[in-house]
Amino acid sequence: MSLLEVNKILASIIVAILVVTIISLLGDLIVNINADKSKEIAYKIEIEENQSESSGSSSQDIEIEPISLLLSSASLEKGQKIYKKCGTCHNYEKDSANKVGPHLWDLINRPKANVEGFAYSKALAEFGGVWSYEELAGFLYKPKEYIEGTKMNFAGLKKVQDRADLVLFLREQSDNPVPLP
Numbered sequence: 001m002s003l004l005e006v007n008k009i010l011a012s013i014i015v016a017i018l019v020v021t022i023i024s025l026l027g028d029l030i031v032n033i034n035a036d037k038s039k040e041i042a043y044k045i046e047i048e049e050n051q052s053e054s055s056g057s058s059s060q061d062i063e064i065e066p067i068s069l070l071l072s073s074a075s076l077e078k079g080q081k082i083y084k085k086c087g088t089c090h091n092y093e094k095d096s097a098n099k100v101g102p103h104l105w106d107l108i109n110r111p112k113a114n115v116e117g118f119a120y121s122k123a124l125a126e127f128g129g130v131w132s133y134e135e136l137a138g139f140l141y142k143p144k145e146y147i148e149g150t151k152m153n154f155a156g157l158k159k160v161q162d163r164a165d166l167v168l169f170l171r172e173q174s175d176n177p178v179p180l181p
């Protein structure tokens, strides 16, 4: 093998190494560009999500119609029918047992997560306050949104009239019903 041939071989090896190095550098560059792009996209989506979330919750605040004005003309009978949706998981009679959910006797203005012997979710246990008429109606609109992390698996009652009828019925389940607002 002549010196020239050895040189050629060495040169082609060097060129090969250079090409590989350049390709991998380019590759990194492309991947980085892509990574940047995907970061950008993820960021954008995040902003959009936040926007829709915040607009969702703020419009939701407006959407949850208060029941107070409807209570005086609400229907106990319809409320009892609507209660069937709750009855699989809740009793409402005095001294009744807990089922999947706690009993709902004397519920209006009862402190939240207050039934002895019931293992509440952390979310509900720490929520605080009492079940006022409006808080109860707000919770029943979309339980999982009203108390994020609640283990009450119920989609919610979309119609304000249904919530008013049901809350009126629940109000009756007490020795001493709380005066209507």
Ligand code: HEC
Binding pocket: 083, 085, 086, 087, 088, 089, 090, 100, 101, 102, 104, 107, 111, 112, 113, 114, 115, 119, 120, 121, 122, 123, 124, 125, 131, 136, 140, 149, 150, 151, 152, 153, 154, 157, 166
């Ligand atoms: C699939 C079962 C299920 C259904 C259906 C259901 N609940 Fe519940 N409910 C639960 C569970 C479980 C909890 C406890 C939630 C927690 O600890 O986060 C709960 C909690 C509650 C609480 C809070 C009680 C307290 O002591 O603080 C109220 C009020 C309530 N439910 C009312 C209702 C009403 C009214 C309906 C019908 C519209 C209903 N639930 C339907 C399972 C259910």
